[in-house]
Amino acid sequence: MNDPAVTLPFPREPKYGQAEKDAVLKLLDEGHLSEINRGPATNALEAAFARLTGTRHALSFNSGTASLHAALHAVGASPQAGVAVSPMTWVSAITAVFQAGSYPVFCDIEPDSPNIAPTAVAEAAPACSAVLATHTWGIPARMDQLAKATGLPIVEDCSHAHGALYQGRAVGSWGAAGCFSLQESKSVSGGEGGILTTTDREVYERALTLGHHPARLAAELTLPELKPFATTGAAYKYRMPAVSAVIARQQLRSLPDRMLAAEQNLATLRKVLEECDAPVTWPSIGELSVRGWYGTPLTINVRVPDPAELSKQLKAAGIPVRSMYEDWTQAPLLQRPDLAARFWPHLARSPYRPPTIDALPNFHKAMRQMIVLKVPQLLAPDYMEQVAEALAAVLVRTLVTA
Known part of the structure; x- marks a missing residue:
């Protein structure tokens, strides 16, 4: 099947x-x-x-x-x-x-x-x-x-x-x-x-x-x-x-209605993922807080050995994943002050030092363990149920039982 x-x-x-x-x-x-x-x-x-x-x-x-x-x-x-x-x-x-x-x-x-x-x-x-x-x-x-x-x-x-x-x-x-x-x-x-x-x-x-x-x-x-x-x-x-x-x-006038629809969609997604025992956790925002809607980050609780392969599997299943940002800290512009100084000459005289990977352990773990979903701003319970079931199945197949 x-x-x-x-x-x-x-x-x-x-x-x-x-x-x-x-x-x-x-x-x-x-x-x-x-x-x-x-x-x-x-x-x-x-x-x-x-x-x-x-x-x-x-x-x-x-x-x-x-x-x-x-x-x-x-x-x-x-x-x-x-x-x-x-x-x-x-x-x-x-x-x-x-x-x-x-x-x-x-x-x-x-x-x-x-x-x-x-x-x-x-x-x-x-x-x-x-x-x-x-x-x-x-x-x-x-x-x-x-x-x-x-x-x-x-x-x-x-x-x-x-x-x-x-x-x-x-x-x-x-x-x-x-x-x-x-x-x-x-x-x-x-x-x-x-x-x-x-x-x-x-x-x-x-x-x-x-x-x-x-x-x-x-x-x-x-x-x-x-x-x-x-x-x-x-x-x-x-x-x-x-x-x-x-x-x-x-x-801006339509934002409140779209935010409400997205919140209801996220509630459906979360309910089904919990019912499926999907190995994910959600960022806590607190009872008096309200989140914005650009992407929905989920942290995977089992080790992801190959984030690129997981992303490929998620997309193949039709799951609306948003691409993670690049690790800009390791880009040539940030690693080579001589390159950055071509645009911003003040750097040649500044204390700027390129960042190292070891200095950002939580960030690099998140780059491996986090996925970001797109949640529609139009009420869609049937769609969200499909997304949750497909997401849980991919995670179990590729990470839990592999």
């Missing part, structure tokens, strides 16, 4: 529906696709993100990477002291540290979570000027513990965690700044784009000076030390196109 396999298609609706199309057509009819100031499209999206996170300010950018660059600049990332970062993230969250004039100090992840470990941050803190904490795969990082571990400013990378809560409080409001990506694969998308959230006026204004138009700078800068930048700023031209803003605004 053949093992169970997923025969139903992955449940999905069009990424951009009628509401997004209507918003774009209205914008085209109005004839204003670029807002150099805080125009109506920009204002609506920024105000919506401020409400989502419960922060005083939100600032739009043309990418999540640009928002990270601006946030790190705003909190004072230094060329003499690095930024504590997790190795389990997209490479742009690492290179943004270089762009901000600093360098990454890699900290191991927690043994039971894909997120940066507060204990590792505490050890690295004396050599750092800031912390960049990614809510990886939508699992909220332990922000209270990170804050206790160090007095450094914390920038939250919320690119996987739109709408998530940690201990009842929105991600993007815990740190000195929060950064959201609006790239197409994210739960809230403008095609491309980014948002920075903060309650600190100085952080907001410093971030504003990096890449926004002088018209907006002149209208909003109030701090005496920043007013000299009103006529120029740093002129990175990081502002968001109005088209991206109106699309993302509509996506």
